[in-house]
Amino acid sequence: MSNRIALVTGAARGLGAVVARTFHQAGYKVALADIALEPAQQLARELSADGSSACAIRLDVTRKADFEAARDSVLERWGGIDALVNNAGASKVVPVMEISAEQFDQVINVNLRSVLFGCQVFGEYFAQRGVGRIVNIASLAGQNGGSATGAHYAAAKGGVLTLTKVFARDLAARGVTVNAISPGPLDLPIVHESVPADKLEKVIEAIPVGKLGAASYIAEVAVMLASGNAYFANGACWDINGGLYMR
Numbered sequence: 279m280s281n282r283i284a285l286v287t288g289a290a291r292g293l294g295a296v297v298a299r300t301f302h303q304a305g306y307k308v309a310l311a312d313i314a315l316e317p318a319q320q321l322a323r324e325l326s327a328d329g330s331s332a333c334a335i336r337l338d339v340t341r342k343a344d345f346e347a348a349r350d351s352v353l354e355r356w357g358g359i360d361a362l363v364n365n366a367g368a369s370k371v372v373p374v375m376e377i378s379a380e381q382f383d384q385v386i387n388v389n390l391r392s393v394l395f396g397c398q399v400f401g402e403y404f405a406q407r408g409v410g411r412i413v414n415i416a417s418l419a420g421q422n423g424g425s426a427t428g429a430h431y432a433a434a435k436g437g438v439l440t441l442t443k444v445f446a447r448d449l450a451a452r453g454v455t456v457n458a459i460s461p462g463p464l465d466l467p468i469v470h471e472s473v474p475a476d477k478l479e480k481v482i483e484a485i486p487v488g489k490l491g492a493a494s495y496i497a498e499v500a501v502m503l504a505s506g507n508a509y510f511a512n513g514a515c516w517d518i519n520g521g522l523y524m525r
């Protein structure tokens with residue numbers, strides 16, 4: 279059992295929930311931060327009935343003040359934070375020529391502004407402590423333009439990869455590493471909800487390994503990048519896409 283502490287955004291469901299569980303299994307105390315408080319609370323209670331090793335926090339990743347409040351609340355509760363996983367994200371498929379200003383701003387805010395604020399608030403806290411780990415969940419869409427997602431989402435995720443490098447460079451000397459993971463399509467509820475079954479079959483056929491990705495493996499890589507001795511992995515993008523994109 280380690281004494282490490284992690285905050286995961288978008289932890290109420292999907293990949294974030296798997297990441298939160300995996301950190302918890304690895305011995306971390308975990309703060310599950312999400313705009314959807316109730317399911318985050320449910321999962322936190324499931325992980326730790328008495329709240330000693332898991333808690334839920336309402337956090338809207340588009341608001342910097344929410345990150346600050348979440349940081350303070352975890353510090354008050356457990357006295358430190360070792361790792362932040364910027365996982366929350368959202369998209370809606372809209373043809374590129376039809377994306378409105380409002381849709382563009384909304385998707386950029388949830389997927390990219392979120393990472394800016396997370397890295398600013400937690401990056402500064404970690405730097406003051408002299409140690410910390412940030413893992414940003416990007417996407418294959420940010421590398422190849424995406425297919426079943428929107429252009430605004432793909433552009434935001436490309437931005438996540440760039441912010442990862444900027445924060446990695448600026449914070450490295452102060453003991454903080456920042457890395458991104460870029461998953462291809464994962465076997466998660468959102469994929470089954472948003473891609474019709476016949477189209478999903480074609481998506482899977484096009485993946486060289488012939489299967490959707492496992493969220494649990496993405497989570498394991500996040501735990502690995504958050505570990506104390508991961509200090510030499512910095513500013514990298516970890517491609518986990520079944521061979522859909524090679525470079």
Ligand SMILES: NC(=O)c1ccc[n+]([C@@H]2O[C@H](COP(=O)([O-])OP(=O)(O)OC[C@H]3O[C@@H](n4cnc5c(N)ncnc54)[C@H](O)[C@@H]3O)[C@@H](O)[C@H]2O)c1
Nearest residue numbers: 288290291292293313338339365366367417461463464468
């Ligand atoms: N599912 C995939 O195949 C896939 C592939 C590549 C990357 N990703 C990335 O993985 C991450 C998680 O995706 P998912 O598939 O679990 O999606 P999901 O929609 O199932 O879950 C997203 C979570 O984020 C939360 N969230 C949304 N807006 C928020 C906000 N403003 N503030 C706080 N929380 C908010 C939601 O409440 C939800 O719990 C995202 O960054 C996504 O882009 C997913």
